[in-house]
Amino acid sequence: MDVNKNSTTFGFTVIMVIIVAALLSTAAIELKPFQDRNVELEKKQNILSSVGVTIDRDGAENIYDTYIKSELVLNVKGEQVEGSAFDVDLGVEMKKDANAQLLPLFISNVEGVTRYIIPLRGKGLWGPIWGFISLEEDLNSVFGAVFDHKSETPGLGAEINRPSFEDPFSGKSIFEGEEFTSIKVIKGGAEEGDMHGVDGISGGTITSDGVSDMLDERLRMYLPYFSTLKPAAEVDSVFNTLVSLASVKIQ
Amino acid sequence: MSKSKLLSKRTKQLLSDPLDDNNPITVQVLGICSALAITVQLKPAIVMALSVLVVLSVANVIISLMRKVIPSRIRIIVQLVVVATLVILVDQVLRAFVYDVSKELSVFVGLIITNCIIMGRLEAFGMANGPWDSFMDGLGNSFGYAWILIAVAFFRELLGSGTLFGYPVLESLGIYELGYENNGMMILPPMALITVGVIIWIQRVKNIKLVESK
Numbered sequence: 001m002d003v004n005k006n007s008t009t010f011g012f013t014v015i016m017v018i019i020v021a022a023l024l025s026t027a028a029i030e031l032k033p034f035q036d037r038n039v040e041l042e043k044k045q046n047i048l049s050s051v052g053v054t055i056d057r058d059g060a061e062n063i064y065d066t067y068i069k070s071e072l073v074l075n076v077k078g079e080q081v082e083g084s085a086f087d088v089d090l091g092v093e094m095k096k097d098a099n100a101q102l103l104p105l106f107i108s109n110v111e112g113v114t115r116y117i118i119p120l121r122g123k124g125l126w127g128p129i130w131g132f133i134s135l136e137e138d139l140n141s142v143f144g145a146v147f148d149h150k151s152e153t154p155g156l157g158a159e160i161n162r163p164s165f166e167d168p169f170s171g172k173s174i175f176e177g178e179e180f181t182s183i184k185v186i187k188g189g190a191e192e193g194d195m196h197g198v199d200g201i202s203g204g205t206i207t208s209d210g211v212s213d214m215l216d217e218r219l220r221m222y223l224p225y226f227s228t229l230k231p232a233a234e235v236d237s238v239f240n241t242l243v244s245l246a247s248v249k250i251q
Numbered sequence: 252m253s254k255s256k257l258l259s260k261r262t263k264q265l266l267s268d269p270l271d272d273n274n275p276i277t278v279q280v281l282g283i284c285s286a287l288a289i290t291v292q293l294k295p296a297i298v299m300a301l302s303v304l305v306v307l308s309v310a311n312v313i314i315s316l317m318r319k320v321i322p323s324r325i326r327i328i329v330q331l332v333v334v335a336t337l338v339i340l341v342d343q344v345l346r347a348f349v350y351d352v353s354k355e356l357s358v359f360v361g362l363i364i365t366n367c368i369i370m371g372r373l374e375a376f377g378m379a380n381g382p383w384d385s386f387m388d389g390l391g392n393s394f395g396y397a398w399i400l401i402a403v404a405f406f407r408e409l410l411g412s413g414t415l416f417g418y419p420v421l422e423s424l425g426i427y428e429l430g431y432e433n434n435g436m437m438i439l440p441p442m443a444l445i446t447v448g449v450i451i452w453i454q455r456v457k458n459i460k461l462v463e464s465k
Contacts, residue, residue: 009322016329020336027343034347042350057350154359155291155412155438203438 043086050132050146051108051115067108068117074103078224090121091128103221108134115143118222122214125206127151129160129214133169139226142183145169147211157207168198174219182216185209265387269395271458275368276399277451278461282368286400287443289359293416296404298352299359300397305341307369308389310334314377315385321378330373331364338363368396403446411437 002008038057045060053067071085076099085104093101106117114137121130131147145166152158159165172183173195181196185208190197200208275281289295310333314321321329342360345353353360363369376388408414413421413433421427436442455461 003320003322004324009325012320012322012329013325016332020332024336024339027340031343031347035343038346038350153291154289154295155408202435 046132046146046148047106047108047117050117050134050144051110052144053110067110068106069109069114070107072105072107074105074222074225076101076103076221076224078222078226078228088119090119090130094121101221103225105222105225106132113137118218120147120214120218122210122217124149124152124160124210125157125204126153129207129210131160131211131214133215133219135174139229140173140175142169142172142174149207152207153204155203156201157204159201159204160207160211165198165201172196172198174215180220180223182212182219185212262384262387265384266391266394269388269391270398271395271454272461274395274399274454275371275392276396276447277454279368279371281371282366282396283444283447285359285362285366286403286447287440288362290400290404290407290443290446291411291438292408292414293401293404295359296400297397299362300393300400302341302359302363303366303369303396304390304393306334306337306363307372307393308386310337310369311372311377311385311389312382313337314373315380315382318378326378327370327374330370330377334369334373335364368392399447399450402450403443406446407437407443410434411442 003012041057041060044064045055045057048055048060048064048067051067053063055063073081073083073085073088075081081102083102085106088102088104090104093103104119106119108115108117115134116137116139117132117134119130119132121128123129127150129147129149129152131145133145134143135141136143147160147166149158149160152160168190169183174180174182176196184190184197185200186194186197187200187205187208189199269275273279276283276286285299289299310330313333314330317329338360342353345360372388372392377385380388405415409420411434413419413427421431421433434442
């Protein structure tokens with residue numbers, strides 16, 4: 001058989017394409033449930049990790065409900081709306097008009113301490129970056145942050161998912177007095193004592209800037225909701241101060 | 252198949268040649284792109300080398316089995332389809348069952364398709380030789396690729412970040428106290444090229460037959 005005849009070439013191409021297409025689509029369909037499951041577990045693991053609960057992916061499922069007490073879906077006015085926060089896909093939301101976006105919020109309770117976990121999503125150098133940042137009850141101090149990325153350069157931008165980058169976020173604050181400042185990732189390193197800046201990554205400036213923009217953009221969306229909570233938080237802290245003063249006096 | 256055929260002189264040569272005399276990176280100057288892109292750290296370099304090993308040896312065998320029925324006018328497309336299919340399948344399986352490894356690989360999986368060594372071996376060897384020899388050739392070239400990649404990554408991670416596999420080697424040796432600083436240049440792509448250049452230089456000093464006559 002002459003394999004170089006036009007008809008054979010066409011025939012070969014058609015058969016090859018059909019086989020490859022069938023093979024790849026079968027693989028994609030059959031493996032999808034396993035892949036989705038991994039992604040879901042990883043999300044739970046990341047949410048837990050932002051409030052300091054480190055656990056492997058398989059264990060995340062079991063303890064997720066123990067620590068994450070409520071999941072809220074908010075609108076841009078800061079009002080709670082119907083829906084499942086876990087299933088809100090920020091990638092989809094962020095393509096919507098800014099006023100129509102849904103904002104997921106997770107509230108955790110670890111050893112009696114309430115923290116607010118805000119999902120993040122933004123642009124890195126090559127693709128999306130995302131993460132979770134947890135705020136203390138004062139809605140100002142950061143307790144922890146986790147980041148991840150789809151396709152940042154290994155060893156450079158990809159370092160954002162390493163503890164060396166994530167840990168310095170802890171203890172920073174997102175407000176200066178009443179003014180929202182967010183947290184900036186600073187090229188060349190943040191100055192010592194800077195409450196709103198962390199060190200950038202050498203060679204990963206565009207990804208670092210992406211993290212800064214992501215934090216500013218996403219956290220800003222929650223300000224209306226924070227302002228509904230803030231008075232309560234302040235009253236609480238005043239109340240706590242009074243209680244501690246009173247107990248001092250009693251002693 | 253008898254043992255003598257399995258590891259004849261020729262098959263041994265298929266394995267050993269690409270390590271030195273016919274190294275895909277330093278002699279044929281193929282696969283330079285990935286040698287630059289993913290040698291900032293050791294771990295990704297090793298993962299990449301393993302992935303190329305799997306894809307190259309399997310693709311070489313598949314092409315070798317099909318070599319008599321592939322129409323020569325579309326052979327490059329067929330090779331590309333085989334490589335791309337393999338890479339996508341590997342990626343899908345990894346993502347379903349070994350999620351952590353797939354995260355480690357991330358962008359490299361796509362990079363495997365563009366690795367010139369793979370296309371080069373399929374075209375130059377798989378198309379003209381039997382499956383067993385093709386498999387050996389795939390292994391040999393992957394090893395040749397791997398050792399360069401790992402050597403470059405070793406020096407780039409050690410001198411650029413002061414770590415190996417993420418472990419702070421220089422810090423634990425107390426080198427920084429002597430006034431040493433990491434060379435930030437090492438983590439940028441140009442230094443990968445220079446490191447490969449230095450390896451080529453050393454190799455040619457040791458292996459005189461690689462040097463072209465004037």
